[in-house]
Amino acid sequence: MNMQINERGRKVILVCEEEAFQFTTRDGETIEKTLIEDLKSTQDEIDTRVIMYALYKKEQGNNTIQIRSLDSDIFCISLYYIQLFDGCKILFDTGAGNHRKLFYMNDVATG
Known part of the structure; x- marks a missing residue:
């Protein structure tokens, strides 16, 4: 997966299968990925x-x-x-x- 976030302070949620991840950048270059436990779902x-x-x-x-x-x-x-x-x-x-x-x-x- 290739993902770019160019804006500082921007947050993006990406859903993959049953999990959701938040991607955050503070400086516009480094991206942090965090699993969002509250959004886990087995809904088809x-x-x-x-x-x-x-x-x-x-x-x-x-x-x-x-x-x-x-x-x-x-x-x-x-x-x-x-x-x-x-x-x-x-x-x-x-x-x-x-x-x-x-x-x-x-x-x-x-x-």
Whole structure:
């Protein structure tokens, strides 16, 4: 796996199988990997787990949560649960290349 985090203080969660890892950089060059015990799950469908991960980010004090997925099911599930993220800006990042799009889920939900 090749992963770059260019911004200082940025945190990224990566899900692999039943485990979730947080990657953090303080200086923009060195990356620390931490297993997030609270997010271990044997749930087969990642679709529903995404909401659990997003709620974790909210509980950690994040006001902006970005979900990256090509799966339209995850878009629909995120839209359905948008009320759980009161006070947060939810972004849905989808597509690839020239077709990549960023949706502001809060606007879609009220729209």
